[in-house]
Amino acid sequence: MNPSQPFQLSALMRRYSWALCLVFLFVLSLPGCQSADEPGEQPPDLPLEAPPDDVCEGSNECSLRTVFGDPEELNLWIDGIFAVWWEPQFDHADDAQIITTQLKAIRRDCLDNLGMLDPPNPAAGYYYNVYIHHGENDSFPEGWGNGQGTDSNGMPFLTLPDGAHVSESNLYHEGFHIFQYSANSPGFAYSGDSQWYVESSAQWYMADKLPEQVDAFVEAGAMGANPHLTLWHSFSNEAPGDPVDWLYQVRQYGMHTYLFFLTSVAGVAPELITNGFYGSIAESPQEYHFRQVGGDLLRGHFADWAAHNTGGLDYLTAEQVERAMLELEWVADPENMNPYVLTLTDSGSEGQWLRPDEELTARGWGYNVIRVTNTQAATYTFHLDGDETGSDGAASQLQGRIVVVGSEGASYSALDMTSDVDGSASVTVSADDNEVFLVIAAVPEHFAGNQTYGYSFQIERD
Numbered sequence: 001m002n003p004s005q006p007f008q009l010s011a012l013m014r015r016y017s018w019a020l021c022l023v024f025l026f027v028l029s030l031p032g033c034q035s036a037d038e039p040g041e042q043p044p045d046l047p048l049e050a051p052p053d054d055v056c057e058g059s060n061e062c063s064l065r066t067v068f069g070d071p072e073e074l075n076l077w078i079d080g081i082f083a084v085w086w087e088p089q090f091d092h093a094d095d096a097q098i099i100t101t102q103l104k105a106i107r108r109d110c111l112d113n114l115g116m117l118d119p120p121n122p123a124a125g126y127y128y129n130v131y132i133h134h135g136e137n138d139s140f141p142e143g144w145g146n147g148q149g150t151d152s153n154g155m156p157f158l159t160l161p162d163g164a165h166v167s168e169s170n171l172y173h174e175g176f177h178i179f180q181y182s183a184n185s186p187g188f189a190y191s192g193d194s195q196w197y198v199e200s201s202a203q204w205y206m207a208d209k210l211p212e213q214v215d216a217f218v219e220a221g222a223m224g225a226n227p228h229l230t231l232w233h234s235f236s237n238e239a240p241g242d243p244v245d246w247l248y249q250v251r252q253y254g255m256h257t258y259l260f261f262l263t264s265v266a267g268v269a270p271e272l273i274t275n276g277f278y279g280s281i282a283e284s285p286q287e288y289h290f291r292q293v294g295g296d297l298l299r300g301h302f303a304d305w306a307a308h309n310t311g312g313l314d315y316l317t318a319e320q321v322e323r324a325m326l327e328l329e330w331v332a333d334p335e336n337m338n339p340y341v342l343t344l345t346d347s348g349s350e351g352q353w354l355r356p357d358e359e360l361t362a363r364g365w366g367y368n369v370i371r372v373t374n375t376q377a378a379t380y381t382f383h384l385d386g387d388e389t390g391s392d393g394a395a396s397q398l399q400g401r402i403v404v405v406g407s408e409g410a411s412y413s414a415l416d417m418t419s420d421v422d423g424s425a426s427v428t429v430s431a432d433d434n435e436v437f438l439v440i441a442a443v444p445e446h447f448a449g450n451q452t453y454g455y456s457f458q459i460e461r462d
Contacts, residue, residue: 055122056081062127067151069139080104081118083127087138095166099130102171103178110179114274119156119181128178129157132165146170148177156181169213172206183277187284193448196234196252197285201273203256208263208270217313217320219254221328222247224309224369225337230450231255231286231302231365239450241359243336257313258305265308265315266301268293286365287447299443303399304412306367306441311403311410340371347372348380348461361452362442364390370438370457379428379462382438386421386455394446396421396453401441406433421455 056062057080064071064083077084077096082103084096110116121128129151133140144159151157158178164170180198190198207216225247233242234252242248262268276288283291290298308314313321328337341356355361362368372380386398400415400423415423429436442453 055118056127062122062125065126065153065155066129067153068129068131068141078127080107081122081128082130084130084132086132087134087140090132090134090138090162092132092165095132098166099132099160099171102168103130103175106172106175107179110176110274113271114179115271115278116179116274117182117278119178121155124155126155129155131157131159132162133159134162147174148181169206169210169215172209173202176202176205180277185277185279185281187282187288188277191236193230193232193234193237193286194284195236196232196255199234199252200255200259201285203253204259204263204273207256207260211260211264212317214317214319214323217254217257217260217316217324218327219250220257220309220313220316220320220324222250222254222332223257224313224339225328225332226251226339227306227309228338228341228360228362228366228368228452230363231258232284232447237450239363243333245333245336246331247333247336257309257316258302261305261308261315262289262301266304268301284447290445290447295445299397299399299441302365302443303367303401303414303439303441307401307403307412307437307439308410310369310401310437310439311405311412314410339369341368343371343373344459345373346375346378346461348459349457351458353385353456353458355454355456358391358452358454361454362440363450363452364394364442364444364446364448367439367441370440370459372436372438372459374429374433374436375431377428377430379426380436381424381426381460381462382415383424383458383460384415384422384438384440384455385457387453388421390442390444390446390451390453392449392451394444394451396442397444398423398453398455399441399443400425401439402427403435403437403439404429404433405435405437406430 062081066085069085073088074085075088075092077093077100079100082100084099086092111118119128131140133144136142146159146161146164148156148158156178158174188194188197210216229251233248235249238248259273263270263273272289272292276285281288313324338360341360342354356368360368382400382402384398384400387396390396397420399417402413402415402425404411404427413425413427415425417423427436438457440455444453
């Protein structure tokens, strides 16, 4: 979703593109049309009703205005602030009611519980338009896909392709975007190093509502495929030489795994995810979280998330992890996967201090993984000696975690950090523990760019 662009597909469609600029067709206001409050079939069991004096209801009825298609030839369903349009050769009467039922519930949740605001449409006296479209088989623009755009009147609207239009997960994601639209915080703009957050928070909202759904974390495998990337890696802020493929471009969607970990595992209040869109906040989302949660606490949460990613994404269900791994198999380019900076087998570093390659060194709020495959009982001691500053001079801060994976699952421990960048710890494993990982997270008080945070490490095996 990109409010400043005409249109963008969501990750749920596995594609990312923008439509051509929307062409002005016509503007027409119609004061009356069938709505859920007029005679006709009612939507079933609305879960949350708007107050009687809500906009676009009762005496505050809104007007219809569309620049797409002839409203006298289109079918229409109105409920709350939403007007759903489709061409009459398609049967979407029941679907439209499903759509508005869920969008009304999302609206009440966003406004009443998450500190968000309506899009500008109802305040301007107009319904928010939702279009169900069929590509070249109807008169709507062929470039449309699945997402929110802005029409020639400056009003946002939602386009839902046939097939995804009644998907519960898709409606949670795209419906959440509706209530991001009026955000007034410049630090949360859909650009640069804050662009990631618009999509990841919408994915978080979907996953928070459907935490058991198999497809809720389909992008999760991309997190461990290139863990060195920044938390804020998105469409337009990559480092020189970064591939532009699914693994890298989907990251901003898959970062909902981190937000989900914060709220569902670490106990961060869900309001933190949404409050920053409103309040004229100049800080980026990543810095806003740092200030609100507290630097040391958030650093620990991030390093724990990195460790649990390494330990098999065990904060997700087994079915969700299996689905995420299938997505990697189906979509990812294996040549662009860099899960480990080093792999050893039944050994340490043999007295050497090693450094990761510069191109794979953890960037700000990214992490590295060193893997040891193990077949024998042993004790591993890990030493971390970090650089005082990053590659561009920002003060460095590192956190370390040890992950042991065996027949009973994963176990976790932390490096004892003697300074911001130095630490060590030991772990004793059995022959049944087949993998031991050192996870090094770069968590500086710096929240922009692609600066790397270097270090040396040594592994002893007894």
